[in-house]
Amino acid sequence: MNHKELVSRLMASVERQMPAKRWKHTLGVVSCSKSLAASFGADAEKAEIAAILHDVAKFWPVERQREAILHEGAEVALGALDYDKDLWHAHAGAYAAKREYGIEDTEILDAIRYHTSGRAGMTLLEKVVCLADYIEPGRDFPGVEDIRRLAEKSLEKALLAAFDGTIVSLLRKRKRIYPLTVYTRNDLLETIIAREAEE
Amino acid sequence: MNHKELVSRLMASVERQMPAKRWKHTLGVVSCSKSLAASFGADAEKAEIAAILHDVAKFWPVERQREAILHEGAEVALGALDYDKDLWHAHAGAYAAKREYGIEDTEILDAIRYHTSGRAGMTLLEKVVCLADYIEPGRDFPGVEDIRRLAEKSLEKALLAAFDGTIVSLLRKRKRIYPLTVYTRNDLLETIIAREAEE
Numbered sequence: 001m002n003h004k005e006l007v008s009r010l011m012a013s014v015e016r017q018m019p020a021k022r023w024k025h026t027l028g029v030v031s032c033s034k035s036l037a038a039s040f041g042a043d044a045e046k047a048e049i050a051a052i053l054h055d056v057a058k059f060w061p062v063e064r065q066r067e068a069i070l071h072e073g074a075e076v077a078l079g080a081l082d083y084d085k086d087l088w089h090a091h092a093g094a095y096a097a098k099r100e101y102g103i104e105d106t107e108i109l110d111a112i113r114y115h116t117s118g119r120a121g122m123t124l125l126e127k128v129v130c131l132a133d134y135i136e137p138g139r140d141f142p143g144v145e146d147i148r149r150l151a152e153k154s155l156e157k158a159l160l161a162a163f164d165g166t167i168v169s170l171l172r173k174r175k176r177i178y179p180l181t182v183y184t185r186n187d188l189l190e191t192i193i194a195r196e197a198e199e
Numbered sequence: 200m201n202h203k204e205l206v207s208r209l210m211a212s213v214e215r216q217m218p219a220k221r222w223k224h225t226l227g228v229v230s231c232s233k234s235l236a237a238s239f240g241a242d243a244e245k246a247e248i249a250a251i252l253h254d255v256a257k258f259w260p261v262e263r264q265r266e267a268i269l270h271e272g273a274e275v276a277l278g279a280l281d282y283d284k285d286l287w288h289a290h291a292g293a294y295a296a297k298r299e300y301g302i303e304d305t306e307i308l309d310a311i312r313y314h315t316s317g318r319a320g321m322t323l324l325e326k327v328v329c330l331a332d333y334i335e336p337g338r339d340f341p342g343v344e345d346i347r348r349l350a351e352k353s354l355e356k357a358l359l360a361a362f363d364g365t366i367v368s369l370l371r372k373r374k375r376i377y378p379l380t381v382y383t384r385n386d387l388l389e390t391i392i393a394r395e396a397e398e
Contacts, residue, residue: 164370167366167370167376168367168370171363171366171367174388174392175388176385176388176389177366177381177384177385179378179381179382179385182376182378182381183378185376186375186376186378189373189374189375190375193373
């Protein structure tokens with residue numbers, strides 16, 4: 001199957017698994033991922049596949065998401081079970097991509113797995129899909145324009161602003177902070193500071 | 200040596216290891232710890248000892264703090280070496296309390312060790328000293344009055360507000376967040392929510 005055929009097949013299947021509004025969001029993430037991939041030199045085809053699949057498990061019943069995570073047994077995914085259910089779909093999505101859609105490329109699978117939390121040492125592809133999920137054209141939250149502006153120049157600065165916004169929002173809502181998000185933003189901050197020191 | 204004698208001996212020794220301003224802060228933490236201990240039923244004598252010693256290593260040369268941490272080899276302390284130097288004195292202080300002042304009581308040692316970061320599952324004594332360090336009368340930062348008000352009713356609510364303030368301040372200053380601080384505030388939040396659900 002060539003890339004175009006794979007894209008059509010995935011699109012048709014993923015669309016059926018979510019409400020129209022979320023599908024529209026997914027299309028936004030696809031187009032934004034392709035555009036960020038082009039700007040920052042990531043693999044545009046991999047970005048497209050990861051973006052199509054990133055929310056595939058978002059509307060699965062929560063128990064199905066949990067079962068996928070338990071079945072796969074990846075440590076980071078099992079750890080997420082102790083935190084907000086909103087985090088689960090990323091891991092369940094990586095599971096579905098592999099088991100149900102035969103995606104073997106670990107770069108794509110990790111871009112799906114880490115699209116919500118990020119992680120220390122994110123790959124270029126992970127950064128692209130994660131940031132696209134924050135700033136795709138349909139997103140509208142306080143500060144999104146600032147993040148879009150940062151994204152014109154630096155994936156890392158845009159992602160740091162995005163994750164910091166998430167942390168502040170969790171504090172305000174009196175919700176727990178997923179520790180991996182903190183490791184991610186610390187790591188992005190270090191990258192940015194090291195780069196500034198070089199300049 | 201009775202408690203009073205121990206207090207006098209520690210006071211005289213600790214005072215010599217810090218500038219007058221920090222000693223004044225220490226005396227504030229001592230009086231605030233005793234008062235919080237009385238309000239919330241913690242051991243006032245242990246609170247006093249931990250408070251006197253909590254910043255004993257704060258003005259040690261950074262290399263001496265690092266050596267104390269390496270010498271002790273406690274995992275949590277070694278982990279702190281990867282983060283801001285401001286975190287080190289708490290671990291070096293616990294080391295000094297044990298090695299230089301012969302304090303064997305682990306409750307006191309842990310109240311010194313966790314006075315900056317907290318930890319999940321903080322003891323009553325740890326909460327008292329940690330909170331006293333935030334709100335002793337000499338402290339003056341935006342929001343301290345709110346925390347003092349919360350401290351009249353709940354150690355956990357006051358500490359959650361204090362740690363959340365620390366996190367926001369680190370985000371603003373573009374500094375790394377110590378992950379243990381996040382585990383601490385998540386744990387405090389869970390305790391508060393569980394208690395509210397019972398009421």
